[in-house]
Amino acid sequence: MNIIGKPLNRVDAYDKVTGKAKYTPDLVSPHALHAKVLHSTIANGWVKEFDLSEAWKVEGVVDIVTCFDVPDIQFPTAGHPWSTEPKHQDIADRKLLNARVRCYADDIAAVVAETEIAAEVAVRKIKVTYEEYTPILSIEDAMKEGATVIHEEKPNNVVVHSSYEIGSFEEAIKEKGLIKVVGDYETPIVTHCHIEPANSFAYMEDGKIVVVSSTQIPHIVRRVCSQALGVGFGTIRIVKPYIGGGFGNKQDALTEPLNAYLTTRVGGRPVRLAYTREETFACTRTRHAMKFHIESYIRPDGSFAARSIEAYSNQGAYASHAHALVANSVNGFRMMYPVGAIKGEAYTVYTNMPTAGAMRAYGIPQIGFALEAHVDDIVAKTGFDSIKIRKQNMMKLGFVDPVTTITCHSTGLEECIDKGEKYLSYTKKRKEYEKQDGPIRRGVGMAIFCYKTGVYPISLETSAVRMLLNQDGSLQVQMGATEIGQGADTVFAMMAAETVGLTMDKIHMVSKQDTDVTPYDTGAYASRQSYVSGLALKKTAETFKKKLLEFAGFMLKCDPWDLDIKENYIVHTNKDERLLSVAEVALESCYSMTNSQHISAEETHHCTDNTYSFGVCFVEVEVDIPMCQVKVLDIINVHDSGTILNHQTARGQVHGGMSMGLGYGLYERHLFDPKTGRMYNDNLLDYKLMTALDTPDLHADFVETYDPTGPYGNKSLGEPPTIPVAPAIRNAVLNATGVAINAIPLHPQRLFGAFTDAGLIK
Amino acid sequence: MYNFNKLYEPTSVEEALRLKKEHPEALLLAGGSDILIKIREGKLAGCDLINIYMLEELRGICLEDDGSILIRPLTSFTDVSMHPVIKGHVPVLGEAVDQIGGPQIRNIGTIGGNICNGVTSADSATTFKTYDAVLELTSMDGIRLLPYAEFNLGPGKVDLRPDEIMTGIRIPKESYENTYGHYIKYAMRRAMDIATLGCSVNVRLSKSKDSIDRLRIAFGVAAPIPIRSTHAEESAQGHALDAALLEAVAEGALADVTPRTSWRASKEFRLQLVKELARRATKAAVEKAGGTING
Amino acid sequence: MANKNITCTVNGKQRTFAVDVRSSLSDMLRGNAGLDSIKHGCDVGECGACTVLINGKPFNSCIYMAIWAEGKDILTLEGLSDTKGTISDIQQAFIDEGAVQCGFCTPGFIMSSIPIINKDTPSSREEIRKQVAGNLCRCTGYEHIVDAIEKTQKKRIAEKKQN
16 A cells, blocks of 8 residues: 555645634634533423513523423434434434423523623523423433332433343352452543534525534434434534544534524524533533442463353433443453353433543543453452453454454554563562552553454444545545544545545645535544545446546546556556546546536435454553552553554554543543532533643554455544543552552542552551 | 624723722623633623733833842733843742643733732742732822732632732842742643643752751642642751651641542542652752752 | 723734623633634633643633733734744644644643743643643643643744753
């Protein structure tokens, strides 16, 4: 491959370093109206009545909409491909504004005004009368007999309960000589912290509702808006410009459905609905907090005889992505170590917490923490070697998951482990650090993971791409797949250049999606695009090239089969002699008086495969016991994501994921008032997103396999780097102090409790 | 766009004082890193403001004839930490305010705002307490000199009268000379954070550098307001430079602090930090002074 | 609310803007001057996406009143490229080092890095990290951003030595 694999600069970098790149807030008309949402000040109950009289008096107010005015339609918000089978459809459990209040800061009314200040002032002047119930914040309280029902469709507050069993767990544990290890693990609510808050603006044109939004999933948002408003898909047009990060939060319909409705209320005038940072924290989506109970039965030779997991996922107020997350978690539990009998059971439970949705790696950072902490607990109890036991039991090449049929088509996991081990001198240090005393101690830890690529066969995987030849021989590439910062446009341009035979400067990625013109693709999530959309792009590029060569054959009066394209020139197959430039073909094809053809191609790829990527994190920490602080001294992630399409952007993805993993392991958590359910830390001062000064130097490395199912041998990379970091840190703290902490983040307050309990702090 | 009501724009301190007398309810807008945020939150929406940020006469640092250090209130944190008088005589103050926020916040935030907010977590407060700072509070009626020790009345409450503007902070020479200080800010992040606990210590060693001549120690977030620990200071007086000194300071500190449990940290954890920060800040200050903790 | 004329230098040119006195500097620069590189991530000085240089120092323009800009020299990201679109070394370094992902924090980071790359003595990575700690990024883990700043600073120091 000539272009794939090179560390090329991003195609959008110039616009982004000069401020030319336009994001949603940069495109709003200066004459747009401003909308503000009134959020509830209770977490559980009903809105009985509004007094809008004072709000209407505020100069500049154009409209006030309450939960009693919106269409009586419940709709789903999750960024999943739609299913035409009702039982596979997402749960439709919210209206645009809701009289039944299900979380603190639920959306109950909205004001549209001439200025932002007028909208803010008017929202504050709305008086609300509530009927209030006690907030249900924990899974335990929600599942209690007689608990207040949060959604009448789910009378016991359980959204979904699912289970699986591979082999017979009960039979397997009867085997003689098994060692049993049990553990309970817990992960916190965290959030995405994309720097561009959730925002959109909406207006009407040609009888259509146009919503310009910071979204990862324009085509899905179009469908959700149409469902929410009860209008045809074609009535909605979604435009997605550059977006300032998403990480899964914008894989959900956020401000768009309400905003689409608000513009219809004001005669189609443009309405801007821009969430503040505080609203983005408290009123969009979170990562599910989960609790796990794991039991493992290990043979004296270190092989796993039987394992079981029980998982509880706190969904919060609305279903959003719902059970898909924890189902992914318990599936991940099975796939990572697919040996022996395995059984899993999972519950997704409604509570009055903020709604949880998709977030980078979709349930796997949660199970990744629990499972890899548990493996080190097994190691601590049995004395097995921490690397050997993982290698012995982990997924191997050719594995076919009995539930999903996803097959291990390629794996470099063992080499990843070896590379990380060597980098950190893990085994040697681990032994050295086992017996330390004194207030400041060091430790090393590691964790592994596997991750799927896309959502097949759980959901549909489909993608379409369009290529149009410009008269100068350059190529326009239109995709429904979205650039969200991960570098999608760059690797797609590389794929197009590689397969068509053009140089990078001839590829124009149409970065902005507009559902009126952009081919269908479900969008950026599940680390799917370079794989699924990449397959569609390759297919389209091949068709396009064939058409181009046919026209070149017409011009050259030769068989297109004898022609190829190399670096913008038509050449003889297997010869470098340049016969004609692509530019000449392009010009002639358009303006030919005898055979005018506008060369283009559009293909859909319906993907019916999936594959696993793998990786490891190795970390060395220093624990200051009296100060209850963990300092990361050295950290490396090593990934097998198949072919690395672009080493520069791939390293950037790994660094970003590691940083998010460090935050998950050490810093980040949302805290709530136990009485009201109000989020305490809904700002970037109190939510401890790591600064540059808190971040150690990050090391990224790869083991490149070639995955036969990927378009260029590639498989998922975007999300996985965040998975193994938190458990590796936890295991390093265990190595340093002998204290096994089963909940994250390992923030000072938690360490204080754990070290005090362990007698390290007196 | 900030939702405030009236904006007064004095061009001199005198005019500002007159405006403050005429409109005692109007708030002084200095760097704004506190007030503007509260306006946006709605807590102060619709308020009246007197913009003093442009008053250059309220900016700057100098060494006065009697050797005391005068810091004008609008001096930014950056300018405090970079100023040669601070670096030369009370570097610990510069080091403390250099841990506030990030560079942008240190450029806009003012030392006067840090003091007048009256919050217990103010990073400059503990060092000013340990150096017996005296505040210059000016009104149309004249200047009132108030020991900083008496300024904090409660959380967010200070002894600044409605017609007064703080026009200076003085550190007397007898308090800072021959001292070496160390500040530890304990927070969840190393930047952009509020202290979970702050501890400022300065020491003056005996001539032979083998005992404490004078030790001063103050804590932030260990009580509703920033406080000095007199027990710790007394028990350190004349003490040899040994491990027992650190324990004496830590134990003394515990006698004076009254931290509370909040969603940010528990009382017990803060008490652990009081002891540990007292030990570490004392040790660091002694070492800066050229002493060594033996044993 | 009253409007006021504010005269200041923006990206090297003296400009006068009629602004609502309640405006922040970012409101003025985005709204009146059309300088869209300034991004709003929090509006309270916690994310740094709106960072501009005022008299050479980085400030969060979201919590800086427009009226304070009177007489000041303001530099935004737009001021780093020349009229032909030729970009500065630090912008090029952000491209070459892969320091850009979603790009929303990028303008603020580049502005915060300018005082660092203008230093006469090399900064440690730790010092660089401290000087950009007022800018948050969720995409990059800061690694390539620190690389870009470090390399540009080294390059500039080497150039100064040659001259």
